[in-house]
Amino acid sequence: MRVTVWGENVHERRDDSVRAIYPDGMHTVIADGLRSLLDADVGTATLDQPEHGLPADILAATDVLTWWGHGAHDDVDDAVVDRVCAAVLGGMGLLVLHSGHYSKVFRRLMGTSCSLRWRNEGERELIWTVDPAHPIADGVPQPIVIEAHEMYGEHFDIPPPDELVFVSSFAGGEVFRGGCCFKRGLGRIFYFSPGDHEYPVYFHPDVRRVLANGVRWAMPRVRGEVPDSPMSERGWWE
Amino acid sequence: MRVTVWGENVHERRDDSVRAIYPDGMHTVIADGLRSLLDADVGTATLDQPEHGLPADILAATDVLTWWGHGAHDDVDDAVVDRVCAAVLGGMGLLVLHSGHYSKVFRRLMGTSCSLRWRNEGERELIWTVDPAHPIADGVPQPIVIEAHEMYGEHFDIPPPDELVFVSSFAGGEVFRGGCCFKRGLGRIFYFSPGDHEYPVYFHPDVRRVLANGVRWAMPRVRGEVPDSPMSERGWWE
Amino acid sequence: MRVTVWGENVHERRDDSVRAIYPDGMHTVIADGLRSLLDADVGTATLDQPEHGLPADILAATDVLTWWGHGAHDDVDDAVVDRVCAAVLGGMGLLVLHSGHYSKVFRRLMGTSCSLRWRNEGERELIWTVDPAHPIADGVPQPIVIEAHEMYGEHFDIPPPDELVFVSSFAGGEVFRGGCCFKRGLGRIFYFSPGDHEYPVYFHPDVRRVLANGVRWAMPRVRGEVPDSPMSERGWWE
Amino acid sequence: MRVTVWGENVHERRDDSVRAIYPDGMHTVIADGLRSLLDADVGTATLDQPEHGLPADILAATDVLTWWGHGAHDDVDDAVVDRVCAAVLGGMGLLVLHSGHYSKVFRRLMGTSCSLRWRNEGERELIWTVDPAHPIADGVPQPIVIEAHEMYGEHFDIPPPDELVFVSSFAGGEVFRGGCCFKRGLGRIFYFSPGDHEYPVYFHPDVRRVLANGVRWAMPRVRGEVPDSPMSERGWWE
Numbered sequence: 001m002r003v004t005v006w007g008e009n010v011h012e013r014r015d016d017s018v019r020a021i022y023p024d025g026m027h028t029v030i031a032d033g034l035r036s037l038l039d040a041d042v043g044t045a046t047l048d049q050p051e052h053g054l055p056a057d058i059l060a061a062t063d064v065l066t067w068w069g070h071g072a073h074d075d076v077d078d079a080v081v082d083r084v085c086a087a088v089l090g091g092m093g094l095l096v097l098h099s100g101h102y103s104k105v106f107r108r109l110m111g112t113s114c115s116l117r118w119r120n121e122g123e124r125e126l127i128w129t130v131d132p133a134h135p136i137a138d139g140v141p142q143p144i145v146i147e148a149h150e151m152y153g154e155h156f157d158i159p160p161p162d163e164l165v166f167v168s169s170f171a172g173g174e175v176f177r178g179g180c181c182f183k184r185g186l187g188r189i190f191y192f193s194p195g196d197h198e199y200p201v202y203f204h205p206d207v208r209r210v211l212a213n214g215v216r217w218a219m220p221r222v223r224g225e226v227p228d229s230p231m232s233e234r235g236w237w238e
Numbered sequence: 239m240r241v242t243v244w245g246e247n248v249h250e251r252r253d254d255s256v257r258a259i260y261p262d263g264m265h266t267v268i269a270d271g272l273r274s275l276l277d278a279d280v281g282t283a284t285l286d287q288p289e290h291g292l293p294a295d296i297l298a299a300t301d302v303l304t305w306w307g308h309g310a311h312d313d314v315d316d317a318v319v320d321r322v323c324a325a326v327l328g329g330m331g332l333l334v335l336h337s338g339h340y341s342k343v344f345r346r347l348m349g350t351s352c353s354l355r356w357r358n359e360g361e362r363e364l365i366w367t368v369d370p371a372h373p374i375a376d377g378v379p380q381p382i383v384i385e386a387h388e389m390y391g392e393h394f395d396i397p398p399p400d401e402l403v404f405v406s407s408f409a410g411g412e413v414f415r416g417g418c419c420f421k422r423g424l425g426r427i428f429y430f431s432p433g434d435h436e437y438p439v440y441f442h443p444d445v446r447r448v449l450a451n452g453v454r455w456a457m458p459r460v461r462g463e464v465p466d467s468p469m470s471e472r473g474w475w476e
Numbered sequence: 477m478r479v480t481v482w483g484e485n486v487h488e489r490r491d492d493s494v495r496a497i498y499p500d501g502m503h504t505v506i507a508d509g510l511r512s513l514l515d516a517d518v519g520t521a522t523l524d525q526p527e528h529g530l531p532a533d534i535l536a537a538t539d540v541l542t543w544w545g546h547g548a549h550d551d552v553d554d555a556v557v558d559r560v561c562a563a564v565l566g567g568m569g570l571l572v573l574h575s576g577h578y579s580k581v582f583r584r585l586m587g588t589s590c591s592l593r594w595r596n597e598g599e600r601e602l603i604w605t606v607d608p609a610h611p612i613a614d615g616v617p618q619p620i621v622i623e624a625h626e627m628y629g630e631h632f633d634i635p636p637p638d639e640l641v642f643v644s645s646f647a648g649g650e651v652f653r654g655g656c657c658f659k660r661g662l663g664r665i666f667y668f669s670p671g672d673h674e675y676p677v678y679f680h681p682d683v684r685r686v687l688a689n690g691v692r693w694a695m696p697r698v699r700g701e702v703p704d705s706p707m708s709e710r711g712w713w714e
Numbered sequence: 715m716r717v718t719v720w721g722e723n724v725h726e727r728r729d730d731s732v733r734a735i736y737p738d739g740m741h742t743v744i745a746d747g748l749r750s751l752l753d754a755d756v757g758t759a760t761l762d763q764p765e766h767g768l769p770a771d772i773l774a775a776t777d778v779l780t781w782w783g784h785g786a787h788d789d790v791d792d793a794v795v796d797r798v799c800a801a802v803l804g805g806m807g808l809l810v811l812h813s814g815h816y817s818k819v820f821r822r823l824m825g826t827s828c829s830l831r832w833r834n835e836g837e838r839e840l841i842w843t844v845d846p847a848h849p850i851a852d853g854v855p856q857p858i859v860i861e862a863h864e865m866y867g868e869h870f871d872i873p874p875p876d877e878l879v880f881v882s883s884f885a886g887g888e889v890f891r892g893g894c895c896f897k898r899g900l901g902r903i904f905y906f907s908p909g910d911h912e913y914p915v916y917f918h919p920d921v922r923r924v925l926a927n928g929v930r931w932a933m934p935r936v937r938g939e940v941p942d943s944p945m946s947e948r949g950w951w952e
Contacts, residue, residue, distance in 0.1 A: 111822060133661075164398070230831065471595055643889045
């Protein structure tokens with residue numbers, strides 16, 4: 001099990017408040033959480049690396065990629081986006097985290113705007129399991145409580161999820177489909193709405209549990225090539 | 239468009255608090271709401287009538303049936319349940335309201351326990367649209383606000399809905415998939431979680447709007463017989 | 477991994493043609509196939525045993541149950557049907573095979589008639605994978621070829637499957653959604669349309685592979701009780 | 715009801731065999747079919763027109779767009795693709811026809827490769843309804859028979875359809891999910907696999923019926939703007 005944790009790593013270096021929570025970057029904390037729960041080889045990659053740390057050989061060797069971005073979505077090179085999307089369609093698992101909903105990668109794989117409503121006032125978020133036998137919900141309390149977080153609210157402009165696992169409520173009253181599974185090509189995609197960079201959400205043990213469950217769920221069943229064009233054939237019997 | 243509103247009509251006669259809200263029964267208020275918004279022939283039927291007011295000819299003449307029950311689910315005759323379920327599978331639309339989640343009819347059509355969590359403390363409920371282009375959400379505000387209502391919360395033990403239209407939050411923090419569409423046989427089923435009999439929910443204009451939209455959506459596209467057994471055939475070409 | 481293979485075992489004792497293929501019953505051949513591919517404790521149960529071989533302790537100890545029946549659906553005791561359905565809703569996996577589509581168990585869990593079209597003329601069936609990354613399709617050829625089989629055709633009156641894995645075509649031109657996944661309660665259900673008792677389908681290596689994959693997929697993630705009634709609560713925070 | 719029929723109109727002018735069937739272009743035949751069955755204002759647009767006949771004002775005035783392309787997908791200007799996709803997400807209905815599966819528009823809205831298998835030998839295609847109460851299946855025979863057509867076969871690399879209406883079989887034995895519904899943003903998308911330009915499929919009365927049904931189904935329930943970015947809000951109560 002080889003996991004690559006991709007982090008934009010911009011706020012952590014630019015904003016004192018974020019650096020205070022994640023001095024070594026959010027990606028290192030996410031990676032540490034996965035290492036603590038999975039028997040996996042977990043690496044990291046960031047925006048400022050050549051090819052954003054995601055050259056072809058790294059993606060080919062990655063079973064599951066996690067993606068967190070926020071302020072620099074437009075700085076992600078289209079060639080890398082192409083490569084990541086092709087890898088997902090070819091079977092690589094993908095976890096899209098929080099503001100990654102607005103990444104080029106997620107929007108291209110969804111085909112929709114992926115817009116939502118938000119309000120950042122440090123509200124209590126409750127994450128309710130609506131599919132208790134789903135492997136991503138394994139071992140999490142009902143509900144997961146995040147004491148202070150940014151609100152993400154409906155309408156969330158995504159395709160109807162293939163599986164809906166979690167729905168959040170916020171102290172202000174909004175709801176959000178914050179745990180959604182999608183199949184695209186040979187790949188599995190899990191969107192999970194925690195956590196904003198201004199809150200220590202990726203230290204939260206239940207959030208870590210969900211991320212680890214998500215990685216296990218998104219593991220490739222098969223890897224393949226995405227065809228460049230429809231495939232002609234004479235007949236299956238020949 | 240012929241609609242039959244079925245009401246248990248037990249609490250309204252037994253409990254002063256309910257009778258104060260619905261002196262002529264909840265079914266009459268639901269029916270009035272539909273009449274005010276639809277060009278439809280709306281009748282009513284209740285538990286205490288012969289065959290619960292649902293003999294075969296009434297069902298055959300009904301396009302959409304609405305079902306509200308709470309305290310007397312077990313008193314509904316199994317022969318009537320058979321007949322209603324067969325009508326739905328044969329194309330009749332069905333709206334299941336609030337505590338109707340635990341009716342024999344709904345549980346049989348779903349195949350699951352349809353259990354849920356509840357707490358009756360008169361909390362504020364917010365009903366959020368998660369599918370804004372769905373015809374059942376046409377013209378409703380985001381969110382619908384019900385000032386005081388019983389809480390219904392997850393996990394709601396239903397099959398994954400074919401379409402999820404509304405998700406509620408409650409002042410206490412719970413969420414509920416309160417607006418769910420199902421296809422079963424030739425029929426369409428819409429479950430809508432308002433309203434408890436102790437609150438005047440069926441006078442609420444937005445709730446009325448949803449019910450009218452739901453009736454329109456559930457109108458039969460085709461009516462047919464439910465086969466008693468698999469159908470043998472020689473060949474489609476003969 | 478504990479699997480119980482349930483077989484009606486009527487045709488095998490009554491019909492010479494069936495006994496010639498399955499002298500020890502279809503259930504033993506299905507069980508042998510699973511044993512050859514899974515590291516599992518595989519037992520069998522049949523209609524003629526007390527409680528049809530499915531007393532409460534056997535079900536409680538079963539991770540996945542497979543169900544084949546055809547001519548004696550009505551002879552299955554309702555108390556056993558209740559028990560099996562409750563076990564599925566409580567998390568036990570269920571594989572429903574071929575004519576099991578018309579069993580009391582499957583029909584109750586689906587809520588629909590489960591009728592279909594059929595023609596038994598020993599036609600070639602091709603089973604096409606439409607979800608190649610699904611674990612149940614792991615390692616099967618595209619298509620699986622069954623040289624001679626009974627035709628099952630649309631319309632198959634089931635709820636829209638939560639996942640569609642296989643679609644069959646027949647020499648006569650019909651199609652059939654023959655590999656369908658459903659979530660019900662805490663349980664996973666896989667319907668797989670092979671094999672009729674008049675053909676040696678359960679010796680087919682690709683069919684065996686699908687059954688083994690299906691058992692792995694249907695393994696419980698969690699086991700629980702099905703509530704008898706909605707659960708009141710004071711509040712999740714208390 | 716305003717429909718715009720978009721046709722690539724390349725083969726009809728270049729290939730004698732195609733011109734013999736569709737001397738005035740496939741788009742005119744598709745449009746005639748819709749006019750004969752719908753009370754609609756049906757216009758056409760083609761690749762060789764300025765902005766491919768799809769300037770902003772035409773799209774804004776279009777309720778449902780149909781799209782047929784084959785040999786010139788790469789010649790469709792990206793700015794027009796952007797505009798069409800934005801219109802769909804904003805509520806415009808879209809029917810994607812046959813080889814339009816590989817258009818830029820469909821691939822972008824799906825997020826997958828949309829590849830498939832094909833063989834062009836003039837085989838008999840049977841189109842089976844698997845959702846008989848769906849409005850798009852209204853009034854069509856079981857099955858629709860197309861005497862000679864190109865084979866399209868699985869695996870078709872699309873997201874799991876939100877609704878599956880038709881499944882085709884071919885004389886060679888393949889199957890294809892040829893009638894699929896998708897919700898994207900506020901828009902409805904129907905993919906329908908007939909018809910190849912070398913066969914007179916768009917004169918077929920059952921195919922025409924499906925196209926007319928599809929247009930009715932895809933009519934906008936609501937039109938809106940696609941947000942350029944997530945929307946901040948103070949609170950729904952303010």
